[in-house]
Amino acid sequence: MIKSVCGYCGVGCGLEYDMKSLVGDVGYPVNYGNLCSKGVSELVSMQTPTRLLRPMMRSSVTEPYSISSWEESISAVADAIRKAPREKIGFYLSGQLLTEDYYIANKLVKGFIGTNNIDTNSRTCMASAVVAYKKSLGADFVPVRMTDIFKSDLLILAGANTAEAHVVFHNQIKKAKKQGLKVVVIDPRRTDTAAIADLYLPIKPGSDIDLFNLLSKRIIDEGLYDEEFATQKLANFESFRNKFKRVATTKMLKRTGLESEEFEAFWELYKSSPNIITAWTMGLNQSVQGVDKNLALINTHLLTGKIFREGNGPLSLTGQPNAMGGREVGGFATMLAVHLGFDPESVEKVSQFWQTDRISDRPGLTATQMLGADLDVLVICHTDPVYHLPNRARVEELISHIPLVVEINAYENSESAKYAHIRLPAAPWGEKEGTQTNLDRTITKQEKLTRTSIDCKADWEIFQLLAQRLGHRERFDYANPREIFEEYREMTRLSDHLDIHRADYETLNEQPFVWGEGIRDFLTADKKGVLHFVQNELGSEKTNLEYRFLLLTGRTRDQWHSGTKTNLPQTLLKYKELNFCEIHPDDAAELGIRDGEQIRVVSPRGAILTKALVTDTIRPKCLFIPISNREINYLTNDLLDPQSLQPDYNHSAVKVERV
Ligand SMILES: Nc1nc2c(c(=O)[nH]1)N[C@H]1C(S)=C(S)[C@@H](COP(=O)(O)OP(=O)(O)OC[C@H]3O[C@@H](n4cnc5c(=O)[nH]c(N)nc54)[C@H](O)[C@@H]3O)O[C@H]1N2
Ligand SMILES: Nc1nc2c(c(=O)[nH]1)N[C@H]1C(S)=C(S)[C@@H](COP(=O)(O)OP(=O)(O)OC[C@H]3O[C@@H](n4cnc5c(=O)[nH]c(N)nc54)[C@H](O)[C@@H]3O)O[C@H]1N2
Ligand code: SF4
Ligand SMILES: [Mo]
Numbered sequence: 001m002i003k004s005v006c007g008y009c010g011v012g013c014g015l016e017y018d019m020k021s022l023v024g025d026v027g028y029p030v031n032y033g034n035l036c037s038k039g040v041s042e043l044v045s046m047q048t049p050t051r052l053l054r055p056m057m058r059s060s061v062t063e064p065y066s067i068s069s070w071e072e073s074i075s076a077v078a079d080a081i082r083k084a085p086r087e088k089i090g091f092y093l094s095g096q097l098l099t100e101d102y103y104i105a106n107k108l109v110k111g112f113i114g115t116n117n118i119d120t121n122s123r124t125c126m127a128s129a130v131v132a133y134k135k136s137l138g139a140d141f142v143p144v145r146m147t148d149i150f151k152s153d154l155l156i157l158a159g160a161n162t163a164e165a166h167v168v169f170h171n172q173i174k175k176a177k178k179q180g181l182k183v184v185v186i187d188p189r190r191t192d193t194a195a196i197a198d199l200y201l202p203i204k205p206g207s208d209i210d211l212f213n214l215l216s217k218r219i220i221d222e223g224l225y226d227e228e229f230a231t232q233k234l235a236n237f238e239s240f241r242n243k244f245k246r247v248a249t250t251k252m253l254k255r256t257g258l259e260s261e262e263f264e265a266f267w268e269l270y271k272s273s274p275n276i277i278t279a280w281t282m283g284l285n286q287s288v289q290g291v292d293k294n295l296a297l298i299n300t301h302l303l304t305g306k307i308f309r310e311g312n313g314p315l316s317l318t319g320q321p322n323a324m325g326g327r328e329v330g331g332f333a334t335m336l337a338v339h340l341g342f343d344p345e346s347v348e349k350v351s352q353f354w355q356t357d358r359i360s361d362r363p364g365l366t367a368t369q370m371l372g373a374d375l376d377v378l379v380i381c382h383t384d385p386v387y388h389l390p391n392r393a394r395v396e397e398l399i400s401h402i403p404l405v406v407e408i409n410a411y412e413n414s415e416s417a418k419y420a421h422i423r424l425p426a427a428p429w430g431e432k433e434g435t436q437t438n439l440d441r442t443i444t445k446q447e448k449l450t451r452t453s454i455d456c457k458a459d460w461e462i463f464q465l466l467a468q469r470l471g472h473r474e475r476f477d478y479a480n481p482r483e484i485f486e487e488y489r490e491m492t493r494l495s496d497h498l499d500i501h502r503a504d505y506e507t508l509n510e511q512p513f514v515w516g517e518g519i520r521d522f523l524t525a526d527k528k529g530v531l532h533f534v535q536n537e538l539g540s541e542k543t544n545l546e547y548r549f550l551l552l553t554g555r556t557r558d559q560w561h562s563g564t565k566t567n568l569p570q571t572l573l574k575y576k577e578l579n580f581c582e583i584h585p586d587d588a589a590e591l592g593i594r595d596g597e598q599i600r601v602v603s604p605r606g607a608i609l610t611k612a613l614v615t616d617t618i619r620p621k622c623l624f625i626p627i628s629n630r631e632i633n634y635l636t637n638d639l640l641d642p643q644s645l646q647p648d649y650n651h652s653a654v655k656v657e658r659v
Pocket of ligand 2: 094096121122124125126282286319320381382383384385387388389408409410411414426427428429459553554555560561562563564565627632633636649
């Protein structure tokens, strides 16, 4: 019996494998034996005929690929990197990579190639939360554990559909409800998550800042703030309070689209709850004002002092299995390793640790900037930017001008593969080992369960091969992931709060390690939290007479993003519909659209075919299409949050046509 961990979502459920079957680990304190359909199907996904099993090369994207060797393909990548100016090289990684993969890639690119152009799909996912945590708490630190819901009185879920996106955590919420937890769901769609809510608030998309500001205003006006905490632990309580004296509450409420009775019901629940957790995900992060939305939410916890106490705090629900680990290890172009920045002292520390003098002190290109930066070489690993970046027509145009696109993938059917010149076969979950950090700072280990397919390599090995070919064998000569983890563990001593040096690699699969458990204070220089006064600037794309609908996008329970691993024959994995478009009955009636009818959804950037799902669970004048429709991003706009550079996926103006 081997203990391992699920490689899909940020919940990080424990698994047991007995050479034949895969089941949930009954003793694991997150899932207690439960798994969702994705976790159960991990083994099946490993064995699909769509695995990429050989290195492949071609000289242009109009030609078919032919089988290559590792020797030939890695040499070709290394040659191109050697020839290119370092600012013309980009590495596009993923929150699904293991920590050891990330560590090697980051060390190679930032430390030895000497560019900070290494970023991750987490830019499209968690970047807004990272910036907001840093601005308010002083570090990218999630101050709540999932188990805290059992010590809380109220859980507010804002723009998070746990029933489909964090399934096993959702089951825990249901359990906590039986013990008295109340749940409020804030979402323009009455989702399956809303179905378990004590109060559901059908907010107008894009107005969460207004709602949380209304809450802060009430907290201040009715004296619900924690006076001692606010004056002693916060840097700027007085000035923040003053700014709230004259905010236009009627206008704010109007923008949320909520009735005043709905807000009053929320306030009643709020003020009578001693312990409160507010959790959020893409409904807030993916926005042109994503950071500000996070800050407006975090403000309510700072004002009330409901943070650093059991059962309280702002809980960002990380989506990918190791998006958090990727951040720790330095996967963003806007940070160095172990949560360090680009200040001279940090650059010096990291340079010494890696024994290099090539680290640049300038932030690199983010994932959302890379394709438009006229790169000579782009290396994509464990993610599919052509599928997932917004405004796909533009993305396709940009990527097709990059002279060398390298894709490292375990499967052959990604959208980015259509634009690659070299493809390298990675060993997927189950054929390799390494560590990951889940959404509440728990570090676990994926174990190798079967032999690695003959010509596949773990992602870290592929980066190491490249490093060696570039002449850095001395610094890149790791025999296994344990050696990499040991080095990374030591490196965390450079950080003042990442205590990962206390973790023990060998026992991680049996005994996960939770970093930062002792942290009960802000991580700013003066140990004070910072309130940020933010207002809804209405910067998202607006509907107009032609494009009358606002398109929301998101998850369905049984599919993982582009579906390379989960879009299996229904005989292997039962799943819900993949391609539909939720439309309100009033809108459908007006357009003469029947349930189940084929429709075309059109934005100023592109059009896709889908099927109408007429339902009153969605707000009128909004549509929802799941991202299991691989073409979704032909529709979305490419506005970015100026602070986090995260895209505004949830607010695109579209129209609907009958086919
Ligand atoms: N089954 C499954 N699970 C997954 C994934 C998957 O692909 N499949 N992916 C993982 C990843 S990477 C991530 S990031 C997470 C995402 O987890 P979630 O963010 O919970 O998932 P989404 O479906 O994107 O849900 C976002 C919700 O925000 C709502 N929303 C849209 N606009 C607004 C708004 O302006 N305000 C508010 N309050 N709500 C709004 C949408 O209606 C939607 O219900 O899921 C993770 N889990
Ligand atoms: N419209 C819209 N767009 C979105 C979002 C949205 O809500 N709406 N959400 C955004 C978010 S939050 C996210 S996280 C992204 C997700 O977008 P992506 O990261 O592009 O989606 P995935 O399908 O998970 O891509 C993972 C890739 O890794 C490959 N892979 C699997 N295992 C391995 C392995 O072991 N090694 C390697 N090298 N490759 C492997 C898979 O085959 C797949 O091609 O999408 C973003 N785009
Ligand atoms: S909830 Fe997440 S971690 Fe748990 S089994 Fe499902 S996909 Fe895997
Ligand atoms: Mo994500």
